[in-house]
Amino acid sequence: MESINNETETLAEEIRQVLAEQPHVESLLNAFGPLLLEKSRWLAEVRNYKKTFPVDAIQYEGGISLMQQCQLFLPEDLWKSAGLAVAQGLSQGFSHLAEDIKGLSEQIAEGRFDCFSLIHSTVESDDEQLTSLAEGLGVEPALLQVFLRFLARFMLTKRAQDMAAELAPLAWKKGYCPVCGSFPQLAIIRDKGHRWLQCSDCSHEWQFPRLTCPYCDHEDPENTNYVFVEGKKEDTAFICSKCRRYLVTANRSETLRQTHPDVIAISLAHLDLILQGKGFMPMSECEWNTFKAGPG
Amino acid sequence: MKITRRRFLSMSGAIGSGIALSSLGLDLTALKAHAAELSKMDRIRTARQTTTICCYCSVGCGMICSTDKLTGKIINIEGDPDHPINEGSLCAKGAGIFGLTETNQHRLRKVLYRAPKSDKWEEKDWSWTLQRIARLVKDTRDADFQINNDKGQLVNRVESIGHYGSSNIGNEECWTLSVACRAMGLVYIDHQARV
Numbered sequence: 001m002e003s004i005n006n007e008t009e010t011l012a013e014e015i016r017q018v019l020a021e022q023p024h025v026e027s028l029l030n031a032f033g034p035l036l037l038e039k040s041r042w043l044a045e046v047r048n049y050k051k052t053f054p055v056d057a058i059q060y061e062g063g064i065s066l067m068q069q070c071q072l073f074l075p076e077d078l079w080k081s082a083g084l085a086v087a088q089g090l091s092q093g094f095s096h097l098a099e100d101i102k103g104l105s106e107q108i109a110e111g112r113f114d115c116f117s118l119i120h121s122t123v124e125s126d127d128e129q130l131t132s133l134a135e136g137l138g139v140e141p142a143l144l145q146v147f148l149r150f151l152a153r154f155m156l157t158k159r160a161q162d163m164a165a166e167l168a169p170l171a172w173k174k175g176y177c178p179v180c181g182s183f184p185q186l187a188i189i190r191d192k193g194h195r196w197l198q199c200s201d202c203s204h205e206w207q208f209p210r211l212t213c214p215y216c217d218h219e220d221p222e223n224t225n226y227v228f229v230e231g232k233k234e235d236t237a238f239i240c241s242k243c244r245r246y247l248v249t250a251n252r253s254e255t256l257r258q259t260h261p262d263v264i265a266i267s268l269a270h271l272d273l274i275l276q277g278k279g280f281m282p283m284s285e286c287e288w289n290t291f292k293a294g295p296g
Numbered sequence: 297m298k299i300t301r302r303r304f305l306s307m308s309g310a311i312g313s314g315i316a317l318s319s320l321g322l323d324l325t326a327l328k329a330h331a332a333e334l335s336k337m338d339r340i341r342t343a344r345q346t347t348t349i350c351c352y353c354s355v356g357c358g359m360i361c362s363t364d365k366l367t368g369k370i371i372n373i374e375g376d377p378d379h380p381i382n383e384g385s386l387c388a389k390g391a392g393i394f395g396l397t398e399t400n401q402h403r404l405r406k407v408l409y410r411a412p413k414s415d416k417w418e419e420k421d422w423s424w425t426l427q428r429i430a431r432l433v434k435d436t437r438d439a440d441f442q443i444n445n446d447k448g449q450l451v452n453r454v455e456s457i458g459h460y461g462s463s464n465i466g467n468e469e470c471w472t473l474s475v476a477c478r479a480m481g482l483v484y485i486d487h488q489a490r491v
Contacts, residue, residue: 225365226345
């Protein structure tokens with residue numbers, strides 16, 4: 001891979017390490033690993049393009065996320081390079097769809113496929129509209145879905161990184177993301193046991209009380225438990241019996257090893273599978289934790 | 297068109313959620329086998345987390361206590377990061393509090409007595425033990441009790457017995473012990489939490 005940066009190299013090493021330790025997530029990591037690497041590479045590439053937004057501190061601290069306060073997707077954003085990076089990651093991770101992705105990539109490169117307009121045109125589209133759009137582009141609907149999701153993810157992550165310094169001094173007490181309003185896909189327990197929630201869309205992280213459900217704010221210990229694998233207490237899942245949602249959680253308070261949150265979330269896919277089998281739903285559905293079709 | 301959270305979520309509804317992994321053509325056999333094995337071997341456990349206060353000293357640090365729902369036994373105790381007093385930190389005694397639970401195999405469960413000049417520990421029952429302690433305290437106190445000091449002032453004290461309190465007891469037990477010690481005339485009374 002050209003112009004690979006240190007962060008991407010570190011991420012690649014983390015993926016290799018998890019693959020060696022947990023071979024059962026090989027298919028997921030092989031599929032989504034290249035997308036994660038492409039995201040890391042793209043974020044390094046566009047580091048100098050920065051866009052910040054004014055934040056209304058009173059609204060923000062009252063629980064109104066940045067997404068609700070201002071427009072986070074702008075036409076002048078680097079959509080083309082993001083689209084090409086997503087297509088590159090997809091072609092490596094989903095080699096059986098290589099032909100479709102190649103066509104998509106060519107259309108983006110030639111300017112026939114405007115990623116920004118596509119994101120906008122699909123904002124309120126239903127499954128049928130999406131299917132006909134995919135047919136028009138000559139790709140599988142599922143592939144277009146993943147493409148658009150990752151495109152939004154790339155852009156939102158960039159936005160969250162640019163806004164991190166502005167948001168740091170402000171208080172945020174909600175279970176949904178202060179940047180994009182999505183629910184977390186993962187929690188990491190570190191420092192002195194603090195729980196950091198990881199946004200499923202923009203990868204922003206924020207602190208949240210350990211014993212409160214981020215999805216419904218329920219905090220009765222009778223209804224909020226955690227599930228763990230015997231002998232492996234660092235990998236757990238917080239479950240709330242009231243809203244029937246769960247949040248995979250990695251306890252990293254006793255280790256210095258740092259792993260990318262998305263890689264950790266993928267490595268806990270067995271817990272997703274088990275809990276969805278018990279009738280619980282993830283707080284946020286993302287590409288690697290959806291084992292049953294249909295919205296949650 | 298401005299993308300609001302509501303619009304973004306509706307976008308997610310149409311193109312984001314419900315992308316089942318199977319529809320992406322991924323082979324999940326190994327993952328499913330791993331999950332099935334864990335479930336089959338009953339290795340998936342559920343724990344309840346409750347907050348509590350450290351029993352040691354008056355600082356009152358918050359703790360999170362995890363209890364295995366299957367066995368009803370405590371499996372972990374850690375500092376509560378959301379507690380305003382300690383914010384997740386614990387002192388050496390608090391951090392070792394899990395050692396007080398029955399999970400600790402090294403914890404003494406019976407009285408062990410080593411006689412003077414003996415190199416062996418003997419198991420004793422509580423009746424024998426309490427009588428032995430009472431006897432020694434009484435004999436020492438009777439032998440060394442001072443009514444007046446060198447200046448002839450009334451002191452009513454015993455300087456040959458000291459009491460070293462435990463951090464594992466509550467305020468009420470502490471008060472009772474303190475009163476008992478002072479009633480016997482002890483002046484060297486200390487508490488582990490202070491040392």
